[in-house]
Amino acid sequence: MHAHVILAAGQxxxxxxxxxxxxxxxxxxxxxxxxxxxxxxxGPQRLVVVVGHGAEQVMGALRAYPVEVAVQEEQLGTAHALLQAEPFLQGFSGPVLVTQGDTPLLRPETLRALLEGVREGAGMALLTVELPDPTGYGRILRQGEEVLGNVEEKDASPEVRAIREVNAGAYAFGGFPLQALREVRAENAAREYYLPDLIAIYRAQGRRVVAVRGGAEEALGVNTREELARAEGVLLQALRRAWMLRGVRMILPESVYLEPSVELAPDATLWPGVVLKGKTRIGEGAEVGPYAVLEDTVLEPGARVLAHTVAQGAVVGRGASAGPFARLRPGAVLREEVHVGNFVEVKNSLLHPGVKAGHLAYLGDAEVGEGANIGAGVITANFDGKRKHQTRIGKGAFIGSNAVLVAPVEVGDGAMVGAGSVITQEVPEDALAVARGRQRNLEGYARRWRERG
Structure with a gap:
């Protein structure tokens, strides 16, 4: 068993x-x-995260994980940060891994190799990588295979800066290096206590220091917005490749954004500019059109979301479609073969199989029966200024264009609502409801108005 300390105190x-x-x-x-x-x-026996800057916020983000938290009140360098974990590891005699909170690309296999280095007798193992441009990293000094030291860039001579093998900031120790940490001195340009100084301390004690070589990407620490974007690009490329190998079709894959929590099925199609976030699940044969944004949304097999549609917390059933330019808000459920067209917004509503709402409608807090037709401009007026109310539309109902259904209200099975009506009372099954002023034609009025000049 081993312990693991993550240093996450920096500003x-x-x-x-x-x-x-x-x-x-x-x-x-x-x-x-x-x-x-x-x-x-x-599977560490103990996992300690050392926090400092913004400690309360960082501790809040850690609540979902089984970790212990140490606080570095003053940020005096990485060696000082590791020292703060000592109270949490008292009595622990096994190997200790140390990594940084800003290196998201480290792989578990690489860290296992570090542990093997100390289990095979080294007092200390550190991860190194060779970079074409090592700017910003501490350089590794070697004599053959033996690690002699690490020099921070701000303290390095031009000759040392030319070295391309760098310290990736991950370490393993045979046990918690308490005595060695107490020997670290802040004799550098920043007046900080550096963890890599343990290399010289271990060597002075006659203990072996070994290096484990990792992939160049693993060393990428995030210190700037540009580096954050670079790490995101690496992770995205790996995610896209993994899903395409599983049978997902991506058209212009470099333009697709998706998160690790997203699940995709074989034969799903993603067009350019798609954004998939949260717990989104895309079923087999489903299609997401250009520049659609889906968050925590389920597309069942064969469903289609067309261009520029935004869906959050929605379900689109088998063979159903939404868009282009549709908005599906949380609680929107479209059953089989439902069609929601352009500029239709659905919120907290259940649309049963075969419902059609082709364009320019708002369905909020509603249940729409199987095969009902919702005309252009239809609105369910669900909010009275204090509370939300539900609208129920029956099977096979026909709601004419520009009608307003003032909730709470119910339209029966097979009923019809005339265009332009404002419905405030129940419409019985198979009835026609018309609620609008009667049309009057004033003969010649338009001509007389124009002649008045």
Whole structure:
């Protein structure tokens, strides 16, 4: 068994944001969540997260995870941050992993390799990568296979800055390095206590320090908005590739945004510019049109969402379609073969099989019976200024254009509502309801009005 400490106390000034760096969203979840979930994938006996800047906000984001939280009151460097975890690991004698809260691309397999390094006898193992442009990273000094030290860029000579092997900020120790941490000195340009200084301390004690080489992407730490976007690009590319290998069709895949929580079935089709968020599930053979945005939405097999449709917390049934330019708000449920067309908004409403609402309608807090037809401009007036009320429309009902159904109200099975009517009372089954002023034609009026000049 091993323990794991995640260092997440830094302010992240280069993000130019009031939000703590480790809480910046990355594909729908905080940056820190990636480090925590990677740590949990290894099954640590203890998992400690060291927080500092914005501690209350960061602790709030950690409530969903089985972690212990240590607080670094003053941000005095990574070695000082690790020291804050010591009270939580008293009595623990196994290996200890240390990672950073801003490195979302680390893989569990790489961290296992670090653990193996200390289990095979090294006192300390660190992750290194070789970068074509190592700017911003600490450089690794070697003598053959032996790690001699790490030099931070701000303290490095031009010769050392030319080295391309860098410290990726992940470490393993044979046990919690308490005594070594107490020997670290802040003898550097920033006057901070650096964790890589443990390399020299371990070597002075005659203990072996080994390096584990990882992939270049794993070293990507997020310190700027640009680096956040770069990490997002790496994760998105991997997600798209994985889904396409499972049989999902993506047209212009580089333009598709989706989050790890999204589920896709084979033969689903995603057109350019699609955005899929949250717990969205796309069924087999379903299609999402260009620039549609779906969040926490279910498309059952064969469903279609057309261009520029926005759906949140909605369900689109088998063979049903929505859009283009439709809006499905939370609680919108479209059963089999329902069609909701352009500029139709549905909220907290159940549309039974075969309902048609072709254009320019609002259906809120409504239940619409099987095969009913909703004309253009129809509105369910569900709010009286204080409370929401329900509208019920029966099977096979026909609601004429520009009608307003003032809830609470019910239209019976097979009933018809005349165009332009304002319905405030129940419409019986198979009845025709007309609620509008009677038309009057004043002969010659228009000609006389024009002649008055």
């Amino acid at each position: 992240g000034t280069r993000m130019r944001s009031h939000l703590p760096k480790v809480l910046h969203p990355l594909l729908g979840k905080p940056l820190l969540a990636y480090a925590v979930e990677t740590a949990l994938a290894l």
